Amino acid sequence: MAALSLHSKPLLLQFMLLIIAFILGTRLHAADDPSLTLDYYASICPTVLETVKKQMECAVLSDPRNAAAVLRLHFHDCFVQGCDGSVLLDDTITLQGEKKASPNVNSLKGFEIIDKIKNEVESDCPGIVSCADILTIAARDAVLLVGGPYWDVPLGRKDSKTASFALANTNIPTPDGGLLSIISKFLYQGLSVTDTVALAGAHTIGVARCANFRARIYGDFEATSGQDPLSESTYLSSLKSICPPTRGAADNNISAMDYVTPNLFDNSFYQILLRGEGLLNSDQEMYSSVLGIQTRELVKKYAADPVAFFQQFSDSMVKMGNIANLDSFVTGEVRKNCRFVNT
Template identity: 50%
Template sequence: MPHPINNTILLVVLASALLVYFRPARAAGVLYPQFYDFSCPQASDIVKSVVSKAVAKDARMAASLLRLHFHDCFVKGCDGSILLDSSGNIASEKRSVPNRDSARGFEVIDEIKSAIEKACPQTVSCADILALAARDSTVLTGGPSWDVPLGRRDSFGASLSGSNQNIPAPNNTFQTILTKFKLKGLDIIDFVALSGSHTIGNARCTSFRQRLYNNTGNGQPDFALEQSYAAKLRANCPRSGGDQNLFFLDPGSPTKFDNGYYKNLIALKGLLSSDEILYTQNQQTMDLVKHYAENQEDFFEQFAKSMIKMGNVTPLTGNLGEIRRICRRVNN
């Protein structure tokens, strides 16, 4: 008759084997916050440390890092493709209209990746670094926190055409932007909440000039732009020239993540057309703008949910893609 202690040992061994066997299968298709708990437990701390240092040096960097994650996920999903430089058969997304002359923060991602590679070689993806940096940038500027689902892998290529076509543009119509969100599995609530990221950061003159001079066809400011605000903008955004001149998206609290963005929209002081249309062209989005302007807590809660949802847009997992050693180029 088998000894009961031997049976117990056998059961423990079998249970451990099953756990090891099934863990990769679960990890292969699902993102979860604990993905690096055993393989690189210091990853999150490294990201936070580098981002904190970068934002302390340049407050605008928080918005730039948040924007990189957005622009990555809207093209081929959250796969780190925006970080690739042009080489061989890769045409970099950095050259696209939405990114050229405005996407920044790549050196910060490089620094994070270098530090993580020293701690845990070829373990943490560049796509996951983008997702963590976006969360940390939000928190550092006073916004909400959330547990970032992890386990993304990096793409082997980029899509310059996808970057030009899929990223919402400042001059797109309401329906065009909503369609771009829906194509990524994001709904009208996500559209309003994620637009709230414009509570921090800057925009270039070239991104809103048409609102100051051209929309009505007679050289007058856009009717949906408060006139005294328009006059101030014209002072540094002339009819021609000054394309790269920068303006705060939320002049009231440009480096603080709060609900001031929505209050600006109600006052017709949304800098970009793609912002103001949330208040002027759709009843549902207008109601959400009013609600978030009155209730920052609800905005924060929905923003966190929508960021998690966006971060889950068609990630590469399991054996798809790779873990790049350097975020700017594929391993080959």
């Protein structure tokens, strides 16, 4: 099946400039990262890794979808100000948090899981372990607990005393985004096209809201999947039964982004994209866009080789987790409560 563009008249020139920036190694986001170390807590809080693991085991055992929730929290944290725990801050009179930003308000869950882990860690090591580090470790354990790969987590982050509602609205990739938009937002964070495709594989677990896939299933879905409009697939029919064409009460209805193995971290997400059945426009564009020369080949690679996917996902998660809020290393703190700055 010929590759199809999901958007008319793409901004080819801008796309090529972004690819050139990538090829030349230009980092569109910031500066050198402060050094993080694997043994940061070895002497000052040696129990932290085991404590996070036990709490995540309980959370995922109670509901496998909690793995995706915590992983998504980590993504949304790192794409705004770096991995500094800013996404965990509640609104106060003096601080506008990120939780009510458009990409977050109906999307993010799992805050209570991080609260519980923080309470346990504070009991063992008061004032030592940052919320940013807890979230980073928890995201790794979340993936591992549903069948995904293990990776060592560099540690030593500080918690930011600030958040950015504005950056949360602009930096986080959107479900309906085109390939140009998605790649540019990853490049801005210093993440390559390869990182983009590998990290999108996180959608092998978790769900999406009807409001975020309605345009896809009533738009280009049939074109990418090769379905006869007069004879819709069972899958597309089931999606339309979950998500009617008009906005309203059904907006919060959900569907798995990987309908084959929704609670298992594997490479079936990419195999779904090969069939043109990706739930989100932003995902399917990686394979179906006429601009997706490199991304299409990566989708094929990860669909065929789960070991290659696991290895690259692990490497890309470390790279994403190392996106730093440089200010937090100078003015940051270790929050006592992940929802509020210390007083």
